[in-house]
Amino acid sequence: xxxxxxxxxxxxxxxxxxxxxxxxxxxxxxxxxxxxxxxxxxxxxxxxxxxxxxxxxxxxxxxxxxxxxxxxxxxxxxxxxxxxxxxxxxxxxxxxxxxxxxxxxxxxxxxxxxxxxxxxxxxxxxxxxxxxxxxxxxxxxxxxxxxxxxxxxxxxx
Ligand code: 4NP
Numbered sequence: 341x342x343x344x345x346x347x348x349x350x351x352x353x354x355x356x357x358x359x360x361x362x363x364x365x366x367x368x369x370x371x372x373x374x375x376x377x378x379x380x381x382x383x384x385x386x387x388x389x390x391x392x393x394x395x396x397x398x399x400x401x402x403x404x405x406x407x408x409x410x411x412x413x414x415x416x417x418x419x420x421x422x423x424x425x426x427x428x429x430x431x432x433x434x435x436x437x438x439x440x441x442x443x444x445x446x447x448x449x450x451x452x453x454x455x456x457x458x459x460x461x462x463x464x465x466x467x468x469x470x471x472x473x474x475x476x477x478x479x480x481x482x483x484x485x486x487x488x489x490x491x492x493x494x495x496x497x
Contacts, residue, residue, distance in 0.1 A: 350468075383414055
């Protein structure tokens with residue numbers, strides 16, 4: 341069966357999108373449907389390429405039993421637009437950058453926002469936690485758990 345390929349994208353690929361990747365992988369593992377998906381993450385900004393996820397983000401994720409194992413990499417338009425079925429932006433800047441990189445309407449159709457799938461929260465983006473404190477990292481995880489479940493349900497229907 342053809343896998344559904346999902347790429348989560350933020351700015352640095354060290355806080356929000358590696359967390360989105362880990363949260364969504366846990367959701368599909370718990371539901372026993374891991375083999376139906378391919379899940380990855382990337383950043384629009386290459387500055388942190390090759391680095392593991394931010395230590396603060398990892399610490400908060402580990403408290404909820406998520407292991408952030410991905411290594412930061414930049415979004416690569418020619419490969420990623422062809423490979424992935426859905427490219428899920430964390431905030432509006434990420435979405436705007438991705439739109440600018442789109443080669444044609446077919447690429448643009450793959451773009452959406454993580455918060456499009458929120459159920460319990462009314463945020464219109466996943467706020468960048470990088471320059472803030474503990475509460476920002478916890479909020480990222482709360483929003484991603486909620487929207488990750490919403491994303492899974494939208495694909496199941
Ligand atoms: P992310 O967070 O986009 O969720 O990975 C950030 C990571 C790095 C920076 C900003 C946000 N930075 O300015 O280096």
